[in-house]
Amino acid sequence: MSNGTTSRRDQIRIAAEELFRTRGYLATSMRDIADKMKLSGGGSLYAHIAGKEELLWEIASDAIEAFFAAQMAVLASDLPPVEKLRQAMIAHVTVIMSRLDAAAVYFDEWRHLGDARREEFAARRDEYEKRFELLIHAGVACGALNAPDERFATLYALGALNAIRRWYRPDGRLSPDQVAALTADAVLRGLIG
Amino acid sequence: MSNGTTSRRDQIRIAAEELFRTRGYLATSMRDIADKMKLSGGGSLYAHIAGKEELLWEIASDAIEAFFAAQMAVLASDLPPVEKLRQAMIAHVTVIMSRLDAAAVYFDEWRHLGDARREEFAARRDEYEKRFELLIHAGVACGALNAPDERFATLYALGALNAIRRWYRPDGRLSPDQVAALTADAVLRGLIG
Numbered sequence A, B: 001m002s003n004g005t006t007s008r009r010d011q012i013r014i015a016a017e018e019l020f021r022t023r024g025y026l027a028t029s030m031r032d033i034a035d036k037m038k039l040s041g042g043g044s045l046y047a048h049i050a051g052k053e054e055l056l057w058e059i060a061s062d063a064i065e066a067f068f069a070a071q072m073a074v075l076a077s078d079l080p081p082v083e084k085l086r087q088a089m090i091a092h093v094t095v096i097m098s099r100l101d102a103a104a105v106y107f108d109e110w111r112h113l114g115d116a117r118r119e120e121f122a123a124r125r126d127e128y129e130k131r132f133e134l135l136i137h138a139g140v141a142c143g144a145l146n147a148p149d150e151r152f153a154t155l156y157a158l159g160a161l162n163a164i165r166r167w168y169r170p171d172g173r174l175s176p177d178q179v180a181a182l183t184a185d186a187v188l189r190g191l192i193g
Helices: A003-022 A030-036 A042-047 A052-075 A081-098 A100-107 A115-141 A150-166 A176-190 B003-022 B030-036 B042-047 B052-075 B081-098 B100-107 B115-141 B150-166 B176-190
Strands: none
Touching: A003 A030, A003 A052, A003 A100, A030 A042, A052 A081, A052 A100, A052 A115, A081 A100, A081 A115, A081 A150, A081 A176, A100 A150, A115 A150, A150 A176, A150 B150, A150 B176, A176 B150, A176 B176, B003 B030, B003 B052, B003 B100, B030 B042, B052 B081, B052 B100, B052 B115, B081 B100, B081 B115, B081 B150, B081 B176, B100 B150, B115 B150, B150 B176
């Protein structure tokens, strides 16, 4: 595939991500995506991508791999359990803040994938989230965290982290680093008490 | 309006809420709602309701009033600031857990309202959320909470509370009271540290 083609494909993905977030997957047509890119019609998109669900799948897969990559770097470190959890949380929200459009697909629009892909996505996301549960478990096991219900603690932590995508704006008062640190610290304090 | 008519209208609302949550507002037709109610066709619904956006508005308005009513009961109490905040958070998540379908409209599907109603809804929700900020401010002012950034603290708290609708199931391991108390306490600890 030539560089030109790769770049056009990326442009399509970026336009689709934004439309999927702002209008939702169901309300977005291939024509809308072409219009956003100022192409003459939806038809020319099909030289680059098989269809709308293909785009949804590409965005969802790409997002989950970004979360895994960020998490992996932390898991590979030598940090003590609670600091590892803290860094994993910071890495997680940093991915969200740097890819707000893709995050909308990761959290909401993925449910419009076809059955097989939807199951594959859900299984991969469960695998990713399970590692947070293991980090919390390690923190409890070494006595640094006090989370009598580790499953609840995991759901609470991920929910609190994921919620920032609803209000974080790149041009807002707080920098991504500030939001990440404030959020991770608030979650951690919630798991210590 | 006769009781029979009222009851049919409630049945329509309940069917619509469930479809709006599971499929999304855009992917739900009046015909789908009629089918769910095992009516012969979408046509007969129009004797009871002006249209799909009317239903969305009714569900959204009803949900926000439920949140306000639950909050009002707590605000009217004589509790000290932090306990008042804790009770307001418990009241908030209790409304979510008791009305998961309507919560999907309150948090997501409301954006498909027409412009005027969408603005009205957003303003009313801001008003509701502002009261959480005032409760947090009162807790900081009396020295019981330590939230240097009260706006962030409010967004964090509401985000963490609202996230439970993504995993809470009525037939789950934890009772609504347990989920409410665990969540409110985790958020509060996050605002103390």
